[in-house]
Amino acid sequence: xxxxxxKDECGVFGIWNDPEASRLTYLGLYALQHRGQExxxxxxxxxxxxxGSHTHYKGLGLVHDVFSEEVLDTLKGxxxxxxxxxxTTGSNLLTNAQPLTARLRRSQVAIAHNGNIVNAxxxxxxxxxxxxxxxxxxxxxxxxxxxxxxGHKKFMEALQESVELLEGAFSLVFLTHKKLIAVRDPQGFRxxxxxxxxxxxxxxxTVLASExxxxxxxxxxxxxEIEPGEIFWVDDEGEHSIRMNVSKKSAKCVFEHVxxxxxxxxxxxxxxxxxxxxxxxxxxxxxxxxADVVIPVPxxxxxxxxxxxxxxxxxxxxxxxxxxxxxxTFIEPKQSIRSFGVKIKLNPQSxxxxxxxxxxxxxxxxxxxxxxxxxxxxxQAGATEVHMKIAAPPTVSPCFYGVDTPKKSELIANAMTxxxxxxxxxxxxxxxxxxxxxxxxVQGSEDEFCAACFNKNYPTELYGLAKD
Numbered sequence: 001x002x003x004x005x006x007k008d009e010c011g012v013f014g015i016w017n018d019p020e021a022s023r024l025t026y027l028g029l030y031a032l033q034h035r036g037q038e039x040x041x042x043x044x045x046x047x048x049x050x051x052g053s054h055t056h057y058k059g060l061g062l063v064h065d066v067f068s069e070e071v072l073d074t075l076k077g078x079x080x081x082x083x084x085x086x087x088t089t090g091s092n093l094l095t096n097a098q099p100l101t102a103r104l105r106r107s108q109v110a111i112a113h114n115g116n117i118v119n120a121x122x123x124x125x126x127x128x129x130x131x132x133x134x135x136x137x138x139x140x141x142x143x144x145x146x147x148x149x150x151g152h153k154k155f156m157e158a159l160q161e162s163v164e165l166l167e168g169a170f171s172l173v174f175l176t177h178k179k180l181i182a183v184r185d186p187q188g189f190r191x192x193x194x195x196x197x198x199x200x201x202x203x204x205x206t207v208l209a210s211e212x213x214x215x216x217x218x219x220x221x222x223x224x225e226i227e228p229g230e231i232f233w234v235d236d237e238g239e240h241s242i243r244m245n246v247s248k249k250s251a252k253c254v255f256e257h258v259x260x261x262x263x264x265x266x267x268x269x270x271x272x273x274x275x276x277x278x279x280x281x282x283x284x285x286x287x288x289x290x291a292d293v294v295i296p297v298p299x300x301x302x303x304x305x306x307x308x309x310x311x312x313x314x315x316x317x318x319x320x321x322x323x324x325x326x327x328x329t330f331i332e333p334k335q336s337i338r339s340f341g342v343k344i345k346l347n348p349q350s351x352x353x354x355x356x357x358x359x360x361x362x363x364x365x366x367x368x369x370x371x372x373x374x375x376x377x378x379x380q381a382g383a384t385e386v387h388m389k390i391a392a393p394p395t396v397s398p399c400f401y402g403v404d405t406p407k408k409s410e411l412i413a414n415a416m417t418x419x420x421x422x423x424x425x426x427x428x429x430x431x432x433x434x435x436x437x438x439x440x441x442v443q444g445s446e447d448e449f450c451a452a453c454f455n456k457n458y459p460t461e462l463y464g465l466a467k468d
Contacts, residue, residue: 009086009260009404010098010114011035012192014173014208015079016180016234018199022075025082028207028214029063034262035114035210036084039097040066043110043175046077048236052177054108058083058097078205081175083112086404095136099175102144105151107176113140114210115169115190115402119463123165143172156242159183160231164244167460169253169401171226173208181233182208186244187251187459188228189401189450191267195220206234211265222266251450251459255403257442258392259363263303270442273303278441279391279433280307280361287431288312289359289387293352295319297362297374304391305361314359319352319378342373354382361389365421365432366405368412372425379426388427393435393454394418400465405453 011032015021025042041058055075059066063084083098099110117123120139123146128134132145143162150158155176163170169189174181184192195207197220207220215222226232229244252268253260263273280303294314296305299322309316326345358378365371365388375386394413398405408414412421422430435454439445452458 009036009402010112011084011210011214012081012112012114012171012173012208013083013210013214014081014112014175014180014182015197016206017078017203018197018205019078020199021078021080021205022072024197024207024218025080026063026067026072027218028209029082029084031214031217031262032084032210033063035260036086037062039085039094040083041097041099041112042067042075042080042082043099043101044075044077045079045175045177047177049178052108054101054110054175054177056099056101056110058094058099060094060097079175079180081110081112081173081180093136096138098138098140099173100136100138100140100144102148104148104155107155107178109144109147109155110175111140111143112173113138113143114171114192115185116400117142117166117170118168118400118460118465119166120168122463155179156181156231156233160242160244163231164246167463171210179233179235180206180208181231182226183231184226184228186229186246186248187450188268189251189253191256191261191265192226193266194223194226194232196223197221206239211261211267213262213265216264225269249459250448251401252448253399253401253403254438254442254449254451255399255453258438259300260403268442268444275442276303276363276391277307277310278443279363279438280304280309281311282307282437282441283361283389283391283431283433284308284311286434286437287389289389289429289431290357291359291385291387292356293317293319294359294361295352295378297360298322298346300363301361301391304363308359308361308389308391312359317352319349319358319360319381320374321347321349323347342370343377346374346377348377348381350381353378356383357385357387358383359387359389360427361391363390364392364395365390365412365425366395367410368421368425371427375426385428386426387429388422388425388431390430390432392433393438393451394432395453397453397456399453400458400462401450401452403453 013028043056099112117139146162171190171192172183195215294309296302
């Protein structure tokens with residue numbers, strides 16, 4: 001197992017005090033499906049105190065494939081947490097699907113985690129030497145063993161001691177037989193938000209989620225972010241909050257705004273949709289071009305393309321149509337069927353593109369192979385010029401904090417000059433958003449965000465994680 005295989009893109013959800021907890025969690029995970037498509041799980045709590053018991057169900061696949069009406073009927077209780085996960089190649093195992101569950105000395109506990117703990121392999125090796133037996137290959141299991149080692153202490157004391165030893169990105173939701181708990185790492189890499197929901201009977205519940213779009217679906221009201229370094233919990237006595245005894249520089253992941261979060265979410269106090277339009281506006285100011293039409297690479301490039309069009313006064317149009325019914329994998333036809341590739345997902349409109357000088361706006365350019373195929377299709381549809389505009393800086397280094405980016409050697413901007421990339425993808429010109437423009441668009445500064453994928457400035461020690 002490679003250390004880098006622990007990277008996860010995930011979404012977490014939790015709800016306290018609602019008789020429809022399992023179904024609301026199902027809906028919350030549905031809204032967070034973009035954060036993970038390979039496994040899903042829900043754990044519910046029925047009863048309270050020492051009599052409370054957990055029921056759990058998880059499986060590989062999309063949320064609607066994993067859970068049926070019959071399964072949700074078995075997940076009884078008015079408290080629940082849930083998780084959706086995307087894993088790197090080789091680690092998509094049911095043993096790694098979350099929430100993870102265990103019975104500790106004083107309590108049952110379930111954990112759902114979004115992020116990546118960069119010192120997990122160091123902690124794991126130490127635990128193995130002390131006799132710990134691991135079931136899976138994910139970093140979250142390390143935390144369960146750390147809690148078990150402190151089983152003689154009260155749970156919240158053991159939890160605080162344990163999470164203060166972790167390095168990297170972790171937005172966590174816990175469920176015990178008494179409490180629903182949220183923890184966010186001191187640097188605030190990944191989002192985690194708190195909300196309230198009022199049922200038809202007038203009963204209020206507390207809700208936690210990776211993004212606010214989950215609140216919108218279930219009719220919950222956004223209250224605030226779980227702050228970096230905060231440990232928040234709710235129990236029968238009410239809501240509580242303490243701070244970790246750790247202070248570190250802010251490192252909110254700017255890639256959440258570039259690509260990862262849903263555009264209808266509010267992340268780090270900013271509308272993702274508005275930030276992405278800002279990317280396009282600033283990019284238009286930084287890289288002016290004579291052209292006839294601005295088109296996005298759907299769907300992630302749409303807000304930035306709208307912003308680019310508004311700022312440049314070049315008309316916007318949907319020159320590429322996306323097939324929304326294509327999953328993550330598909331059966332490729334025999335070699336006798338040519339020009340397949342990217343066309344199963346994206347189809348250019350010759351009526352929009354023929355005879356036009358085209359600006360193509362995309363959120364990022366990673367390996368370059370997809371951009372090359374898209375530009376070929378646009379030219380085949382009759383475009384006379386194709387100008388590629390990327391609404392982010394060049395991706396030059398991998399992420400070790402929870403986004404599954406390729407190895408450094410596979411990142412085209414790390415290996416080639418901009419001119420060489422432009423020639424490789426077949427564009428007339430290629431321009432990226434500057435790093436200064438990135439911070440201007442999010443109305444923040446480099447002191448607030450982690451942009452290591454763009455500038456190689458990692459905000460933590462990497463503990464030997466591979467960077468090639």
